[in-house]
Amino acid sequence: MAAPVCMEYRIEGNNFMVAGTASNNIKNTLKMLGIQSDVCRRAAVIAYEAEINLVIHANGGILKAVISEDKLEISTEDEGPGIPDIDQAMTEGYTTASNQAREMGFGAGMGLPNIKRNSDLFEIESTPGVGTKLISTVFFNK
């Protein structure tokens, strides 16, 4: 089996104009590796939503993608404010986005639900005052 391909990006906080540069990079790499287009599309949504959350909620953080033989794992880690109530954060429409972020069209409260819907496995772990970790896995079709 080929060695896994790892990509890691440091995402800057509060710069709304990064416009998903890292997630676009991940998607292009997946395409280049010849990964199925359905997986590429789902991965692109997951990576974009995760990247934007780092920007607008967490003062930045790390976005990672690891491609192995049978799956793709997209994860984030940040030292932002954390999420006190995960169930509430996962509810469509719930948002704490700033007015500035909302003016730009963020804050539908649909990013995490979009990530979950596109994932085969989805884990989120958060400690208020410490930070948040998210892992999303997409399996390749056989």
Added chain:
Amino acid sequence: MKIKDLCEKLNADVHATGDPERDVTKAAAGDLLSFIIGTVSEGSAWITIQAHLNVAAVAVLKDIPVIILASGRKAPPDLIERCRTENICVASVSESIFGTCKRLSDLGING
């Protein structure tokens, strides 16, 4: 309807042509980016008043071939540039989102 015909019928100010011959049969309207990501069907036209770089990022994610900026919103240069690179049409219309949706509906394009 072809993208070039659609732009013409809407009297749109076209900033980037995208693929003028590509056919569009559906459309979605909205200004909340993640809502569009979660609900739009691929290949749809998108009508919005959001006019910044993230709009192109969403269009790329969802294979949206044409972005209509309503209520006279202008496209900033970086948005136009990105749309050109990604072969996405971006155009401004003076009409509101509502008016534009009505026009598209009259042209046989539906949600």
